[in-house]
Amino acid sequence: MRTFIGSAALALAMLGSTALSAMAQETIKIGYVDPLSGGGASIGQIGLNQLNFIADEVNARGGINGKQVQIVGYDNQTNPQISLVQVQKAIDEGIQVIVQGNGSSVAVAVSDFITKYNERNPGENIVHLNYAAIDPVLTNEKCSYWHFTWDASADIKMEALTNFMKDKEDIKKVYLISQDYSFGHAVAGAAKRMLNEKRPDIEIVGDEYHPLVRITDFAPYVAKIRASGADTVITGNWGQDLALLIKAAGETGLDVDWYTFYAGGAGAPTAIKQANLENKVFQINEGINNLGYGPAEERAGAYMERFSSAPVYFPRVFNMMDMVFKAMEEAGSEDPGDFIPKLVEMKHDSFAKGEEGFMRADDHQFFQPLYIAALGELGEGEKFDEEHTGWGWKLAATVPTEDTLLPTTCEMERP
Amino acid sequence: MLEIILVSTLNGVLYGMLLFLMASGLTVIFSMMGVLNLAHASFYMLGAFFGFEISRRLGFWPALIIAPVLVGLIGMAVERYGLRRVHKHGHVAELLFTFGLTFVITEMVEMFWGKLPVDYRVPPSLDFAAFTVFSVNYPAFRLFVLLISVAIFIALLLTIKRTRIGLIVQAALTHPGMVGMLGHNVDRIFMLVFGVGVGLAAIAGVIAGPILITQSNMAALLGPILFVVVVVGGLGSLGGALVASLLIGLVQTFAVAFNVSLADLFGTSQLSAVLEVWLADIWRVTIAQIAPIMPYILLVLVLIFRPRGLMGTRDT
């Protein structure tokens, strides 16, 4: 029983070291709460790399409002509960800007926490910058004044993708395959709804769901796609669920076009090259390499040179930080309470090609031009390949900002 | 219909044999040492990364030999300096030791190869379609996996049942004292067995690496299914592991082919309207949707109705 006392003493000693008070700061600290260890870290680390890269750029120019920018990483282990304690830790250390992206589960928890925090602690303003979680609830039912998102939501991407597909006459039969969780259902649901409306002649020959990251062998699914006679597959899969699916398709010689959200994600280009599916796999996102836009090539080139072991970046993170820094400078303040009004309705030339996008006031969603591209052999003047495969993204179509607009059900409460 | 059955059977067998390849080392270690090696998938991952590193320098075939030997040696060191120490604290301590090992190996792999997938490819000499059934190509590499699995099964079976070494090893598990007195070094036997088991995991890694994704989270993603295989088959039974692998491969593959849900079974009657409200989510879930979860359902069912597993000989 004496060990009780021991444990209490241990707890005291530990808490003592955590209770370091926030120090007076000459720097602008930005908290990055994302997975930095465990399975999710492969993506979480990329975001941190990119934030550090941007901070170094800004600091080399003399900082923001004369202050240096510092990125502080907090490992949330993709666990919503740990995330909330880490956000609390960041706030206690004087951080007012929280960047988070991976996992809608975490994003909903963080956004909810920050909104309640600001409400329960008047005078304190914390903002949640979301660069990757795209569950539509975040900009609809659960939208918040303190949450901003830069990635296009599943509905927006599908709206743009179906606008592109509706003009392709050779699409007759479409197969849908998605991971069995809320995001996968959002993707498949939107695809069915929108295709039905825009191209009623297209037949949906399959609507398949499979458990999230549980599958090692996709051969049966590929056999099913083949048996359905589909010529096109739409999938919201990411990570190994996409890479293994593509590999299985390549192995067995399935000849269809693939429309994906995440074929640009880490590991997927390698799988596409291994499966030898040249110009067959399309992805939609907010920017690719090889758009021939000078400033982007220069900046992305410098980034990929520095992080050559993981040469993957998210154009939206550039958009996000550029806009936030611009808002801070316009407001002359780093307090979210001051710079949020500048951020709302801000127009911004998107990173990838300099085309204009804007932050919508209704739901704090950034609307931007989207690009549909296929992976294939690099052509003349195309400098960047993906993951050292020798293949790169080649533009198939540009969807201008105005074709991505979707209504929102958000009823935002503004302070 | 014939097409579905034939293609599904083929896919199921190929997948099942891949599972057996991965699980064989686990069964070997368990049947001879009584240790369930929770780090088995981690050694499998080590095998894949070693295979990747060696095959890009020396080629795939040398990698198929060298990587398992290296991993086997690491395994022997782990047994000699780690596992043997905790052996005296009992099976729970052994399980926990191998559980701790999974963290360490994963972090080590990340330190050397990073967190992103590596580009580990099927060797060019096996990168062609072996045959085509109903316009489905079956790659030569998959057949190679099948051959290796069968070869390993036969070799292991013969070694255990027909050779002196096998007899000694089996005796060492039940009567270590007696075997020791007969002049055999029991400790060294266990060390070798662990090395061989772990080496088998590495062979599976070298071979499965190019088919699957070689990445630092591959161990965590694969892990549980292997334990299902060995438990369903009967802990420690090699034949059981083979049967269980094939069973799981076939069940999972055939389940994917069927889009039947409870809603379809009951049709549109008054009863079904009531059930739909009460069962909510379960109502519209198809068999295909839960196919990858089937092995776990199988596990629970087997343990309820046949606690020793399909071909197990004892109740542990």
Next chain:
Amino acid sequence: MNQSATISSAAPASTRAGLLVRYGIWIALALTLLLLPYVFSSRLALSTMSLMGTMIVFALSYNMLLGQTGLLSFGHAVFFGLGGFATVHMLNLVGGNSYPIPLPLFPVVGALGGLFFGVLFGAVATKRAGTAFAMITLGIGELVASSALILRRFFGGEEGITTDRTDMLRVFGYSFGPQIQVYYLIAAWCFLSIVLMYAITRTPFGRICNAVRDNPQRVSFIGYDPSTVRFIAFSLSGLFAGVAGGLSAINFEIVNAAQMGAVESGSVVLMTYIGGVGNFAGPIIGAILVTWLQLILSDATTVWPLYVGLLFIGVVMFAPGGIAGLLSMQQPLLAARTLHRVLPYYFLMFVPGAVAVAGLAMLIETSHQFSIRAAYGPRMTLYSIPFDVTTLTPWAIGAVVFAVGLWLFLRAARLARNAYDAALPQRGNR
């Protein structure tokens, strides 16, 4: 195990002084829980302590299986998560004050949820013990975690179910908005759970559990069915895990499927074993330590799971009793008043031990900077010494420091062991 020795020394009661000894520890515990927020008043400290309180209940419930009944489960988070879901659904049902139930009563819902599923899954799992039991729980864990994403209406899909804890009937005007009020709620439940779980270890049932752990055959000879005993222990353990889940739901106002996954199940194994399974207080130490490591060590280095893994392996290999086991080994020396003879040796052991850890950390961090963090340049600072990882020096220094530290540590450990044996009173507990 050491547990019986530890407990029996607190047993002589009936006199007033005896009563004080007997209940003093509980009063001290209650006072500590009461006063902690005055010592650590920052909001981070409050959130951290709230999380620790939850994890203490969770780890103790796990130890009812592992430590007391000898059942190694790899799916314990299932009950934690399901208890949380039960609580959060009830909160949303009652929310907006449609039924007059105050917030502090809601962990009961978690307990009932945990108990229900404990009974359900326990009926399957506890027919077996040992390795097979471990595998069944692993399978059940996978099954529930995978199903959770498919059954979206109950589990809320990936984003889970959110709630608002301030929406309940208020007693004495407490809204439970501020973290401090939630801390006290958790502290109270934590205290209650600790007392109850300790009480269970003192009942004949608790003793039978120990017997099932040590020798199930003999238990069946004296007329008890081991699998029934395991079943009851499993269900009770599910109940308390459900309480922990309920506390977590109230604390974070969100529950989701990730909470039931293999990672969470693994971390409770780490907590409990590192703290010590043979001692009732072990899991408490483990829960505090591992939670702290998860939150703080992760700031210092992203390879912190490596350190935790090494710590875990170290405990399994060298201190199977865990931290609490090491502490309670000092009990007989304290009683015999010979501890002071050993302390210098402990100090002698501690210094090179710390040096060895520092050397190992240097090796790990240098390799980490060299490989994963290569893009951040070769310069790094450790122990406030800047150096360049592309040169040989830091590696050599790290290796030498580690080797020398380890060698001296092993020497000192042998000395300490001898000193310990010498200081042990005759006919000691070994």
